Amino acid sequence: MKIDKEISHPIHRHHKLKLDYTEIPFNCEGCKEAGIGPRYRCEKCDFDLHKNCAVGPQFITHPFYKKCEFELHYRPPGTVMRYCDACGSDVLGFVYHCKKCGFDLHPCCASLPQVLDDGKHNLYLSVKISSSCHRCGGKGSGWAYRSECKNYNLHVSCVKQMLLENWQAMYFKVDQNKVSEIQTRIPYLKGNVKNYRNGGKGSKVKRYTQMAGNAVGIVGSAILGDPTAIIAAAVNGFISKA
Secondary structure (H helix, E strand, O other), X not given: OOOOOEEEEOOEEEEEEEEEEEEEEEXXXXXXXXXXXXXXXXXXXXXXXXXXXXXXXXXXXXXXXXXXXXXXXXXXXXXXXXXOOXXXXXXXXXXXXXXXXXXXXXXXXXOOOOEEEOOOOEEXXXXXXXXXXXXXXXXXOOOEEEEOOOOOEEEHHHHHHHHHHHHHHHHHOOOHHHOOOOOOOOOOOHXXXXXXXXXXXXXXXXXXXXXXXXXXXXXXXXXOOOHXXXXXXXXXXXXXXX
């Protein structure tokens, strides 16, 4: 698919938006969510849009909602507060909405790959999980990525929260104690991943925790609009050799 290097957009008519790539977090003026990687930007106005928000199709379908047709809205429809059915965050701007069923998806969430592959191992997107998340320890609602062996899971919402906490600490000096080890410019959040598997001891617990920690960078790059950075985010491999 051809990607235009410069576009016009209805919510920013007075200047063209140019495609660029950033490793520094930005706030998307469309969906109001954080982003990293490819974006359309107006330098004069300091205006940014995720690539998914800027050039996403007007209508989409999704394999998790086979009876739904989602339409892109620039503002949340209706008068009640809406939330994304993938990540659980409030919908504050651009959203894909199914009028028939009432489901809502942030554009970047709607575009999450069904399978993330670092060349050796796969993570599979699931609408729900049967075992606990390695971050929050719960099952809860919302999408998650799980390993092929189903031994660990990461909620989309948990990864987003971890990334935002790290970025606040790094770029806004909110709490330097929350700054974790950085493998690339995309945060590697091994220090923020907990292990809630029951009965695990010694090297097995360590291995699962390291696997989950490496997975955060992979999942995070996809969640925030940059699935092309999956490999870079896992520069030392999906499974730690330590």
